[in-house]
Every structure is written in structure tokens, then in C-alpha cells.
Amino acid sequence: MVEHTSSYSKNKENKMKKNNLLKKFLYSQKTAPYVFVLPFLLSFCIFWIYPFSSTIVMSFQDIQPMGTKWIGLGNYRKLLADKVFLQAVGNSVMYMLLTLVLLIPFPLLFASLLDSRLVKAKGVWKALLYIPSLTSVVISGTLFRMMFSERDGSQFNLILNFFGHGKIQWLKMYPTAYFALLLIACWRWTGVNMLYFLSGLKSIDTGLYESAEIDGATGWQKFMYVTIPMLRPTLIYVLTISIYAGLAMFLESFMLWGNSSPYNIGTTIVGYLYRRGIEKNQMGYASAVGLVLLIIALVINMIQLVLSGTFKKEES
Template structure:
């Protein structure tokens, strides 16, 4: 007992006890599912039975045109969200920090509120707004503009307007807050000395704000890359299920869900998940190397 007590109060053991919850949750909720996912991707799984099938799932994946559509859609979605969701929130954040803006708190709250609504509800609202019936808001607008009603969710580019708007509506406020906090960390005296040197507003943004806010930008890009690649619920809610006309809304995770849950083929779904992981990792590692994140850590 005494020995146990000693061990418990030992300064050497204490740090391990403190990190134990994190290590345990990493092992249970990350390492175990990851390893078991890798193993399952080489298996056929049915009720209580598992048989190894070698690389046949991956061979099938290579020829699966639905999977190709899903990968293309996810990558396109990621790229487009990056194009929209980095510059716009950044500009908004700079505007929020400007002395000319009144009632900043009110704006921030308004911008942030959509992030608090459930995707299920916002997806439903967008589905109704973009419905192909004459009575939907968007078609009312089209009619008012003298255009015929559009079947928004049946062609790719019109449907993607809805999808990207939903994304922007929901996440602009969040990304903006990241940038606002990044801007707050910049020392004001730097701007003052730039003023003395005669820099104008554009130059200050370009040569001071952008480089100084880079860590925040890298963080936002990193989370946006995997948020974009793993998008699922938005498309699921917008089309009221996992099926969209000609699969214009099919994403990698949507395909994983379709295979694993809807078609009871967990082995194949795991192979899909592995490919998603590899793509996301590759993009992020390239991005982190390109932005010099690793270099700075090592020096």
C-alpha cells in the first residue's frame, strides 16, 4: 500500500498519469479504428464472418466510375471552398478590425449564428429554397428577373451554387473569427511605423497583414482541406438522401456511407476510407511543406 502511494505521488510517474487520458483516447478512438480499418479493407465482411480477399477491393475501386465521380466531386468541392472561404473571410476580418466599422460585435454575432444551426436544418432550408417548383424562393427570384424556373438541384453547376452557398453561409463567420483572432495578435506598432514610412492601406495589407497572419491562414487552409474532402452531410441533406441526379452531389464520404451502411459492404467501404485518408494526407503534407511549416518547427 505504502509502495503504491509512493508510486502515485512519484514525480516521474505523474506526467504519464496526466497524459494517460489522451493516450488512451488516441489508442481507442484513433489507432484501433485506423488499424482495424486497414485490415478490413482487405476483407469481405458479413454477419460474424470475415474472409481475406487480398487487394480485390482496391482493384475494383480503380475501375469504379462512381468512386471516380465521388473523388472528383470532393476534390472540386475542396478546391472551390478554398478559393471562396479563405479570401472572403480574410477581407471580412480586416473590415471587422477596421476603425471605420461600427457595431462590430453585432456583425460578428450575425456572421457566426449560421455555424450554430444544425446542418440538417440548414440543408433542409436550402433544399426548399432551391427546389425546382415555381414557388421556391430562388425560382421566384428567377421569375421576377424574367427567367423561367430552373431545376436547380438537377444540373451540376446550379446545384453547386446551392452547395457552395450553403458552405459559405455556414462557415464564413467561423473562418472570419479565426482571422480576426490572428489579426488581433499583430502588434499595432508595426502598422504605426508603416504609417510613418508612408505606406498606404493596400500596401499595409499586402506587405504586413498577409505575411503576419500566415500561421492562421495555414491553419484555416489545413482544416478547410479535410473539411472539404470529407464533406457529406451537406450533400446528404440538400438532396434528401445519399442519391443525387447523375451523382452530381456524391462525395467520397457519401460513397463510403453508401457502400458500408446502405449496401452492407464494410470491407469495400474501408478501402474507400483508406483512399480518402491517403488523398487528404498527401494534400496536407504537400501544403504544409510548401508553406514551410515543418522547416520552422525543426529549426
């Protein structure tokens, strides 16, 4: 009985020591930051590092249902001779450039107007411009596909009929097809970029505008020499995410054409990846396509970051 009691007390004492050590470890100022960062590190390794490394390995393989074969650079050599892939790259780059032309100047203009005293009911305008971004891409893509249908009753053909013009096959020609894609992009993302710019404008010291006004600066001069330089971090951020979003566009095109557009006018890099990897079960080839997309996005963003002076050392 005495031995049983002593062993019980020893076990209890050992548990208390372990609990105290655990508390010291968790509440230590040295280990606490690592404990808080651990969930992010685990999720980063599981959902990014592992898939990324697997994609690199798969891009050098020919993956079939019956087995996997190492083919080295075979997928990449095949990509260079793939006309559909090259067309998809051209389509994605063209879409990216056109969205940059539209989704940076106009949201900046709208943000400047909302930040000025010229516009009333600012909250209403913010809500109206931001609400489209909350709409599902599936819903908005379906609506736009119906609006740009080649039937006589589609909205845009009705507008053409009103002006005495015949119906157009909007989604089967390059100019009108890109007009539909760009209209979806502008409708959905103008409000988002506008809010980015608006938050940047709110952080600018109003004293700078007052000083410029005292020196006789016009509204345009204040915009060019005060607003634009002070908005530089926001502009670089919006430009960076817009480049990647333009190159990685897929759902909008998929909802308009279903990944089988005539003459591949709506095929993008991600759409071609989906076609090869999911529809044709060529995961090795699709992995190579995905890595090429990543390299293109990184190269373009690195170039624009260097040109914008992001990596320059600030003068002391």
C-alpha cells in the same frame, strides 16, 4: 485473542503502506505527467488507433453477413475501375477547391474590416456571421433544399420569376447544384474562419503598422507586407482544416439529395463510403474508400505544408 489482534494490526499496517506507496506514486513529479496523460492515451487508442487498424485490415477483406474472406488488394483494384467512385473523388476535390477560393479570402477580408476603425457595432456583425455555424446541418440542409426546390413556390424560383425567368431544376444540374452546396458552405463557415483570422490579427503588434505608416506605406501595402506575413500561421491552419473539411463533406450533400443525386452530381467520397458500407453492407469496400480519402487528404495537406515552408528550418 492476541493472535487476532496482531493479525489485524498487521493488515492495517500493510494497507497503510500500500496507501503510502500509492500516494507517492501519484504525487511523484516523475509519474504525475503520465497519470494526467493516461486518459487521453486510452481514448486515443480506443477511439482512433483500434478503429484505424481495424479499417486497414477490413480494407483487404470481403466482409459478408455469413463470413469474412481475405481478398488482398481486390477492393483497391475494384476502386480503380469504379466510375462512380472516381466521380465522387472529382466532386469532392472540386468542392474543396471552390470552398478554398471562397472561405479564405472573404473571411480574411471581413476580419480585416472588423479589426479596423471602418466598421461600427463590431459585436453585432461578429454574432450575425457566427450564428449560422451554430445551426444544425440537418436544419440548414432542409431549409436550403426547400429554397432550391424545383417547385414554382421555392424561394430561388420566385426570384427568377420576378425577373421574368422560368423555373429551374436547381439540384439536377452541375452549375446550380454546386451553387447550392457552396452557398451552404459559405453561409455556415464564413463566420468561423473570420474568427480564426480575427484572433490572428489581434496578435499582430500595432507598432508594425505605425512603422509602416511612418515609412509612407499605403493601406494595401500594410495589408500585403505586414498583415499577410504575420498571419501566416493562421492562414496555414485555416487552409489545412479547410482542405480536410472540403474532402470530408457529407451531411450537406446528404441533406440536399439524400445520397442519391441525379447522375451522382452530389456524390462525395464520404457519401459513397456511406452508400457502400451502410446501405449495401460492403464494409470491406467502404474501408478501402475511407483509406483512400485519408491518403488523398494527407497528400494534399503535405504538399501545401511543404509549399508554404512549414517544414523549413528557421535560420539561426
